Amino acid sequence: MPQLPESARLWLDRAEIDYIGPFVKAWASFNAWYREASNQRRDADGLHFVKNRPNHVRSTIMPLIQPIRVDDNGNHLPDDESAQKFKLLIRDLHVRLDNFHIEVTKDDVLERISFRSVFLGREALTPQSIEFNRFHYHVDKASGKWKSSIWSIANTTQRKCDIEQDKYNIEELQNHPDFVTLSVTQRDKLLALYRLCNPRPMTDLFAARSEIITAGDIEFRCTAEHLFCALIEIIYAMRNALLHGELQPHEQAFQAYEPAYRIVMEFLKALRG
Numbered sequence: 001m002p003q004l005p006e007s008a009r010l011w012l013d014r015a016e017i018d019y020i021g022p023f024v025k026a027w028a029s030f031n032a033w034y035r036e037a038s039n040q041r042r043d044a045d046g047l048h049f050v051k052n053r054p055n056h057v058r059s060t061i062m063p064l065i066q067p068i069r070v071d072d073n074g075n076h077l078p079d080d081e082s083a084q085k086f087k088l089l090i091r092d093l094h095v096r097l098d099n100f101h102i103e104v105t106k107d108d109v110l111e112r113i114s115f116r117s118v119f120l121g122r123e124a125l126t127p128q129s130i131e132f133n134r135f136h137y138h139v140d141k142a143s144g145k146w147k148s149s150i151w152s153i154a155n156t157t158q159r160k161c162d163i164e165q166d167k168y169n170i171e172e173l174q175n176h177p178d179f180v181t182l183s184v185t186q187r188d189k190l191l192a193l194y195r196l197c198n199p200r201p202m203t204d205l206f207a208a209r210s211e212i213i214t215a216g217d218i219e220f221r222c223t224a225e226h227l228f229c230a231l232i233e234i235i236y237a238m239r240n241a242l243l244h245g246e247l248q249p250h251e252q253a254f255q256a257y258e259p260a261y262r263i264v265m266e267f268l269k270a271l272r273g
Contacts (some may be wrong), residue, residue: 090259
């Protein structure tokens, strides 16, 4: 079996490009731009601006990640070269994140950085209420406490449950003694209402049934809007994993930062004009 001599191996090791440093520098530039453009100091506010307000990055990237188009005969129309190249970067990022689980802690909850489970924004606000089969179901957050209750419509003092939690936690709710004593239907109704109040709902970009966005051999099942927002959130999470010391020093983890770096550079190219 052919082998490199020690001196050649050492030079080869040094020839491997480490994208961690370039990624940090590229993100620093991107971060400085969105803080000034949004006039916001908090990253959450700046990223909200990038995802949801008119800006050069959004207007440049959105046309590159559009769903499959068809002609009058139903034949797929190919993407132009720039769209193909950018989608391949997203494809590479997804594959490398799939190959190695990069995990971060968010509000004391361990989350994996992935297009299969990404936070795109809050979809529902509290309180949430419904009436079903003579009972009123209610979930709210007040004074820093999560409160889930069921009471009789006819007699408000007749209450099936009053559950109070310090944090939103589905497992804790399901294990609460008041929840366990409910009927199956009542548990299902209250749990469904509780899920609507999730302050951090996660979205699987491969789970929708409508639009298809092709990226090489990968098919995302989502809108271009969702894919763009997910891209921003995922790369920001990768930045946090790195700077907060949560990234495991593993070769496969480092590999994910190459397409992430190249994607951020595409953001910056949009700003150069």
